[in-house]
Amino acid sequence: MRAAVRGAAAAVRAGLVRRVRARRRRVRRTRGRRLRRVLAVLLALLLAVAGAAVVAYEMTDIPRPHPETAMQSTVFVDSHGEYLGRRGPVDRQQVPLSQVPRHVQEAVIAAENRSFRTDTGIAPTAIARAALAAVTGGARQGGSTITQQYVKNALLSPEQSLSRKAREALIAVKLDRTRSKDEILEGYLNTVYFGRGAAGIQAAARNYFGVDAKDLTVSQGAALAGIVNIPSYYEKAGSDPEVTATLTDRWEWVLDAMADSGAVTAAQRSAARFPAFRFYPPGGTDGQRQYLIDVASAEAADRLGITQDELARGGYTVRTTFDLTAQNAAAELVEDAGLSRKDLQIHTAVVALVPGDGAVRVLYGGADYARQPFNDALDGAVEAGTALGPFTETKLGAPLTDLPRSTAPTPMELASAWATVADRGTYAEPYTVARITRGGRTVHRAEPRTRTAMEPFAGDVIAKRLYSEGMDEPAVSMAGSLGSHTGGAGTRTRWETTYDGRLAVTVALFAQEPARGERKARPGRLPSGASGLAFRVNWDVRDRLTPGPWKTAEPAPGPTNEVH
Numbered sequence: 409m410r411a412a413v414r415g416a417a418a419a420v421r422a423g424l425v426r427r428v429r430a431r432r433r434r435v436r437r438t439r440g441r442r443l444r445r446v447l448a449v450l451l452a453l454l455l456a457v458a459g460a461a462v463v464a465y466e467m468t469d470i471p472r473p474h475p476e477t478a479m480q481s482t483v484f485v486d487s488h489g490e491y492l493g494r495r496g497p498v499d500r501q502q503v504p505l506s507q508v509p510r511h512v513q514e515a516v517i518a519a520e521n522r523s524f525r526t527d528t529g530i531a532p533t534a535i536a537r538a539a540l541a542a543v544t545g546g547a548r549q550g551g552s553t554i555t556q557q558y559v560k561n562a563l564l565s566p567e568q569s570l571s572r573k574a575r576e577a578l579i580a581v582k583l584d585r586t587r588s589k590d591e592i593l594e595g596y597l598n599t600v601y602f603g604r605g606a607a608g609i610q611a612a613a614r615n616y617f618g619v620d621a622k623d624l625t626v627s628q629g630a631a632l633a634g635i636v637n638i639p640s641y642y643e644k645a646g647s648d649p650e651v652t653a654t655l656t657d658r659w660e661w662v663l664d665a666m667a668d669s670g671a672v673t674a675a676q677r678s679a680a681r682f683p684a685f686r687f688y689p690p691g692g693t694d695g696q697r698q699y700l701i702d703v704a705s706a707e708a709a710d711r712l713g714i715t716q717d718e719l720a721r722g723g724y725t726v727r728t729t730f731d732l733t734a735q736n737a738a739a740e741l742v743e744d745a746g747l748s749r750k751d752l753q754i755h756t757a758v759v760a761l762v763p764g765d766g767a768v769r770v771l772y773g774g775a776d777y778a779r780q781p782f783n784d785a786l787d788g789a790v791e792a793g794t795a796l797g798p799f800t801e802t803k804l805g806a807p808l809t810d811l812p813r814s815t816a817p818t819p820m821e822l823a824s825a826w827a828t829v830a831d832r833g834t835y836a837e838p839y840t841v842a843r844i845t846r847g848g849r850t851v852h853r854a855e856p857r858t859r860t861a862m863e864p865f866a867g868d869v870i871a872k873r874l875y876s877e878g879m880d881e882p883a884v885s886m887a888g889s890l891g892s893h894t895g896g897a898g899t900r901t902r903w904e905t906t907y908d909g910r911l912a913v914t915v916a917l918f919a920q921e922p923a924r925g926e927r928k929a930r931p932g933r934l935p936s937g938a939s940g941l942a943f944r945v946n947w948d949v950r951d952r953l954t955p956g957p958w959k960t961a962e963p964a965p966g967p968t969n970e971v972h
Contacts, residue, residue, distance in 0.1 A: 477562045477599045477607075480723030482708075483614060484701050486732040487769070487842065491618050493701050495720040499615070500607040502723055505594040507622045507848055508609055512629035513593060514671035519633035519662045521554040522669070524593070529555035529584030530577045555580045558596040602635055603643030616645075618686055626676055627659075627683045630666065634658035646685025656682050696739050697732075698777035703786065704728045704840045711841060711852050724851070727843045729767040734760065734952040738772045738945050745941045752932050756941070757785040757916045759823035760949050763909060765856045766827075766836035770913070770949050789816035790916045791931075793897030795905075798870045799825060805861045808835060822903065823914035828861050829870055829891070830907040835861035894942075899933045904942035910954045915942045 481496025505513070517524045521531075531553050552560065559579045583592060602612035609632070613621045616635075617628050624632070634655055635642040645655045659682060667677040708726045709719045738758045747754040758772035773783030782788070792815060800812045808825055811817060820838060828835045837857040844852040871891055892906040901918040919932035 473562045473595075473599075479721055481611070482705075482720050482722055482724040482726060483611075484704055484726045484728060486728055486730045486735075487767075488731070489620075489727070490732045491614050492697050492704075492728065492730070492732065495701065495705055495716075497721055498607055499605045499611045500598070500723075501610040501725070502598050502608070502847065503610045503621050504848065505590050505597070507620075508594075508597055509622065509624055509629065511626045511666070511672060512609070512621070512624050512632070513597075514666055514669070515626075515629040515633035515662055516597065516636065517554070517593075518665035518669065518671065519630075519658075520557070520636060522665065524554045525589060527553055527555075527584075529553060529580040529592075531556070552576075553580065554596050555584055555592050558592060558599065559583065561601075562595060562599045600636055601639050602632060603639030603641075616685055617683065625683065626663075626672055627680045630662040630680070631655065631659050631683055631685075633662050647687050652685075696735075696772075696775070696777060698781075699773040699783050699785075700728065700730050700735070700771060700840070702777075702781075702783065703771060704730075707839065707841045708844055708852070711854075712844065723846060725845045726841055727845075729762075729769060729840050729842050729854075730771065731760075731769045731953060734770050734949050735772065737952055738770055738949055739775070741945050741948060742772070742775060742941070745937060747935050747937055747941065751921065752935070753920045753922055754934070754938070755784050755788060755918050755920060756945070757788055757790070757819040758913070758945055758949060759785050759819045760911055760913045760953060761823050761827045761838060762836075763827040763907070763912055764831035764834055764836055764858065766838045766858075767842065767854075768838050768840045769911070769953055771840070784916075785819045788818060788916070788918075790819060790903070790918050791816050791897040791901045792822075792903070793895055793901060795822060795893075795895030795901075795903035797895060798873060798893060801873075802862060802866050802870060805835075806859070808861045819914050819916040822905070822916070823912055826893075826905050826907045826914060827912035829867040830909055830912050832864045832867050833860055833862040834858050894939075900931050902934055902938050902942050904939075904946045906946055906950055908954075911950060913946050913949050915946045917942055 477500075479496070479498045480500050480502055481494045481498060483494045483501060484492040486492055521527070556576055559576050563579060564576055598608040598610075600609075601607055602609070602616070604612070604615040606612040606615040610621045612632050612635075613619050613624050613628070616632065617624070619628075631645070635645070637658070642651060642655050644651045646652060663672065663677055663680055666672045667674060672680075704726055705716050705719060708724070709716045712719065712724075714722070742756045755774070756772065758770050759768065760770035761768055771783075771785050773785040773788075774780045784790075796812055796814065796817070799808075802812075804811060804825075808828065811821060811825055814821070824835065824838055835858065839854055839857075841852070842854050843850060871889070890906060890908040892904075894902075894904050896902045901916065904915045906913050917934060917938050919934045919938075921930050921932040923929045
């Protein structure tokens with residue numbers, strides 16, 4: 409019995425062995441065929457995917473940039489290039505790549521995409537990370553190439569999805585194949601956001617360092633490149649110690665990468681120092697500057713024959729005639745005087761003109777544009793009193809003909825008259841815009857507009873008349889005799905003017921009691937410090953714009969001849 413069982417078991421084992429061996433022989437015989445089938449399927453899938461990619465690539469058009477990325481602002485600077493402010497829907501000014509220093513270009517490449525010059529426009533690993541994050545709901549992934557960032561910022565929406573990421577990649581590849589690397593980099597640098605409201609490298613250079621992009625140093629360029637990563641955080645660099653320290657580390661990292669790639673020399677790397685930033689947020693002087701921008705904007709639009717709205721979004725740079733240092737000094741003197749009270753508002757206007765040319769160096773029209781957009785220097789009719797006395801017996805031509813009959817001229821009108829005296833009878837039309845450029849090309853350059861408005865000897869007659877009325881002997885500047893005149897309407901207004909061949913400065917003060925209840929605003933009485941303020945402001949402006957030497961450091965303000 410046992411022998412029978414053992415025999416049966418042996419037979420079963422033998423059968424199993426035969427079947428296994430038979431299966432192995434079949435597998436060996438069909439392995440090549442099955443492998444070929446698998447490879448064929450994979451190849452078919454690959455070809456299908458590749459075909460779909462080719463079709464998608466061919467069907468994908470490079471879209472036009474968003475309208476907002478084409479919008480620009482117009483920037484206003486003073487006569488020395490100091491930033492005044494801007495007008496426009498977005499703080500951006502397009503600049504050609506030729507106006508961006510090579511070290512700034514390389515700094516951005518070192519910070520954002522070190523393979524930019526050689527890659528195909530995409531980073532496959534970054535796309536894979538983004539796809540995985542989109543599928544799994546993970547955190548958003550970055551790491552895109554400069555080309556992809558440009559596509560995302562300027563050509564597509566910021567939506568985070570697989571379809572948008574795929575389209576971004578296709579457009580980036582097509583862009584890389586149809587545009588040069590310099591074209592792509594130029595588009596990127598003109599659209600990428602740098603914080604502080606600045607879109608593009610030109611606005612960033614202005615907002616962070618107060619210079620044009622073409623003037624950025626190696627250190628400044630590396631700092632801006634470091635900011636691109638998290639602009640909303642780094643925009644407070646220079647004013648927030650923690651942010652500044654963090655950006656300093658990133659700045660070092662960018663410079664090290666530039667040195668490794670040969671973008672800067674070892675000497676440049678060792679000499680680099682972390683740059684000084686403009687303070688952020690800006691201080692309170694910006695509101696005062698709006699008076700200057702208002703005037704220059706209207707004049708620039710008129711000179712170009714366009715509207716102010718067209719000017720604001722046109723991407724112009726308007727170099728004004730103003731001297732911001734003297735302007736701010738005058739504003740500080742008025743503020744420090746503190747003559748205004750709750751029940752008495754003191755208005756101060758200051759105008760400084762270049763005789764024979766008409767360039768307006770200082771135009772102080774009010775303490776705060778937000779509270780008083782009305783410009784006292786241009787539109788404020790200030791009671792003249794004795795201020796017009798020297799012109800009453802002088803034959804004047806246009807546009808000064810009606811000045812002696814005016815009871816309340818504007819400070820600009822009186823300053824223009826004294827500038828005419830200073831230039832021996834030549835009237836120069838006041839202007840505030842020296843030059844307008846766009847994309848590096850000058851589209852307007854100011855030329856003095858002059859005409860004869862009084863006889864050449866009229867100035868000498870006026871000077872002799874003033875001297876005969878009791879004026880001290882004039883101080884003497886390097887440009888010739890300096891004249892001065894003080895006038896006013898009793899205690900209601902005060903006028904102070906000094907003039908020579910280089911500069912005419914007029915300061916006007918008047919008091920106003922604010923409206924109360926049903927009572928309207930009415931003229932007030934100037935406090936005792938008004939005369940001293942007019943004198944100090946006038947001579948401070950003159951000394952800053954045309955420094956001595958003077959025979960007399962503080963000449964007497966001249967005859968008052970006040971009428972009570």
